[in-house]
Every structure is written in structure tokens, then in C-alpha cells.
Amino acid sequence: MIIDAAELDATHAYKLLIGSIIPRAVAWVSTVSREGIANLAPVSFFTVVGRRPPMVSLTLQPLADGTTLKDTYLNIRDTGQFVTNMATLPQADALHASAFEYEPGVDEFETLGLAKEASVVVSAPRVKEAPISFECVVDRIIPVGDDGVDHVVWGRVVRFHVRDDLYLERGRIDTAALPAVGRLAGEYTLVDNVFTTPLDPEVLEARRGRRMERLDAKPSGWSPIDTAEWSPSGSTTAPGG
Template structure:
């Protein structure tokens, strides 16, 4: 299959991107409005940009109507600050529910039952249960279209849970239990290896489907359900 992107609809391009860039790390972004209303959103278009200064990027699409800018972007643009919290598998349901499209006047920490932790130098709160958080100041905002923007954030503080910080300045990644984003689902990252792997291991993995942790059939996809939405913003039930 060869697809020419010249006439590719936006929704189709999005599906191809999220279905092929796998797994994606999740920036669980906390921000605050100029009036003091806290917001949380999971952003899976997220990566490192540079080391000196330490810099990350997040890309923000519009709300499900395809036109309205997300509260997260408005807060970041208006305050110049945000926090990125690293999510773990035990937090996966809260992460997913934080994608729901709440009203701008609603404090999402309260709605999701998440505890706030203060940041040192920015006004936005951190998610207290997150094992790693970054306090970020906006370095630049790069418009991609009228409704999509890339934000570069300079990390001014790292918050790392003590047991994860090793003496030589490394993160104990095997103890982190990181959560990854697939197309419309999540993955628990639990395997680690160096190459080369034994031939029999490679043979067993070649063509194998992923193992599901939720007990559903291996061919299940939420895309085939009536409540699916690309961003996860559709609410299956009240949080």
C-alpha cells in the first residue's frame, strides 16, 4: 500500500501516524489558567528536543470538534508554563479519563481525584503520584496550522522519586513501569533486552500478535466500537 499524502484527509493522516509511531511516550501535562483553574491532559505527540538546556516538545491538536483549541494549549500560551508528568501503568485509567473534554471552569485534579503537588518555580501544579515530573517554561510555540501547535518547553526543574534516581545520575528505568500509547490503546512496557537476541526468541516473536492484558480477544480494537474517538475524549461513563 502506497499512500499519497497530497490529498489525504486530516483524520486519515492522523490515524496513519498514531498507528505506526509506536509506542509513544505520554506527556501527562498539568497546567493552570490565568484565573487559577488547573487542567490535566495526556499528550502522546511528545519527545525530547535537546540537552542544554534540557528541552522537550509537545504537539497539541484541537478538541474533538476539530476547531476549538484545547484548554491545555490556552493555559500554556497564556501563562508560559506547564508541567510534564510521566505516567505509569497503574495510573492508566486516570490518564485516559484526563483526555475527556471537561469544561474550562472545572478543576480536573478534583474531577479525577488526583492530588496536586506544588512546583518550585512555576505556577502549575504537578501530579503528586507521578514518579517523574518536569517543570517547564515555554521556549517557543510553533504553529503547524490554525488549530495545531508545537510547544517547546525548557525544563527548569526535574522531580524524580528518590528510589528511581541512581547514584550515577541515571534513572532506574526497569522500576518505572512506564505507560505507552498505541493507536487507540495503551501498552505496559515490561520487556528489556540487548542485542543480539537468540534466534529462537526472534523466531517466536516474528509475526506474533501483542499479548492483551485486559482479557479481550487478540483482534479487538476500540476503533470498532461506537464510543471510540481519536483523542480518547469520548466518555464511556462519568468519571
């Protein structure tokens, strides 16, 4: 199938992007407002953009209504600071729940019962249980799209926080010790295997046509995108979606 991107609205383009670019790393972004209220939300339009200095990128969409800017973006814009925290399998439920569209002024840490840890440089707190966190200061903010409500944020990493047991010789991270959680379309995936190439032909053949294993007992092919709670914004309109 060939699809003309010019004929797609934002919702359909979003579905194609999030279902095709998988798995995506999830930045669990903590910020603080000018009034001192903490905020926490997942962002899966997230990647590395530089190494000298180390920099990461977030792309932030508005809320489900398509126009209201998220607290995460407003706090980053207003303070110039944020933290990207890594979520692992034990934090997956809280990670998802932090995407709910809470009222402005709600501290997701308190609502979800998550412990805060003070950062060294930036005002935003870190997620205490996160095995890895980056303290970031804004390098630039770039409006994207025809309507100007999506924004790309480039953040310069000023402090790395790595759990001691994960930090190996020569500055390497023990990735195999991390039950990392990634984003698919509207669902999540657990990173639980590693390999180098080339793989034996027998291994490739044994996996030919195999679907992903579901860990949640839902039927194959089920997706939260087909539910009323899902929205093309990276946020969830109500708990339980």
C-alpha cells in the same frame, strides 16, 4: 500499499500516524489557567528536543470538533508554563479519564481524585503520585498545518522531580523499576521487558508472528478507534470510550 498523503484528510492521516509510530511516550500535562484553575490531560505527541538546555516538545490538536482549542494549549499560551508528569500502570485509568472533554473550568485533579503537589518554579501543580515530573517554561510555540489549529510547544525543563528510589549513581534513572505506560494507536501498552542487541536467533524465532498480549480481556484486533467515543484529536468525547 502506497498511500498518497495529499489525498488524506486529517482524520485518516492521524490514524496512519498513531498506528505506525509506536509506542509513544505519554506526557501527562498539568497546567493552570490565568484564573488559577488546574487542568490535566495526556499528550502522546511528545518527545525530547534538546539537552543544553533540556527541552521537550508537545504537539496539541484541537478538541473533537476540529476547531476549539484545548484548555491545555490555552493555559500554556497564556501562562508560559506547564508540567509534564510520567504516568505508570497504577495511574493508567486516571490518565485515560483525563482525556475526556470536560467543560472549561473543570479541575481534572479534583474530578479524578488526584492529589496535587506544588511545583518549585512554575505555577502549575504536579501529579503527586507521578514518579517523574518536569517543570517547564515555554521556549516557543509553532503553529503547524494548513488550518493553524495544531500547535507545537517547546518547553525548557527548569526542574526535574525524580522519586528518590529511582535516581541511581551518575544521574541514571532505574528504568526497569518503572511500569511505564505508552500509547499505541487508540490503546495503551505496558513496558515490561528490556533487552540489548543482538538477541539470540532462538528468541527472535520464538516471537515471530506473535501478536501483543492483551491485558484487558478484549478480543485481538479490537480498537477504541472503531467506537463512537474516539476522535482524531487525542481527546475522548465521552467517558467509557
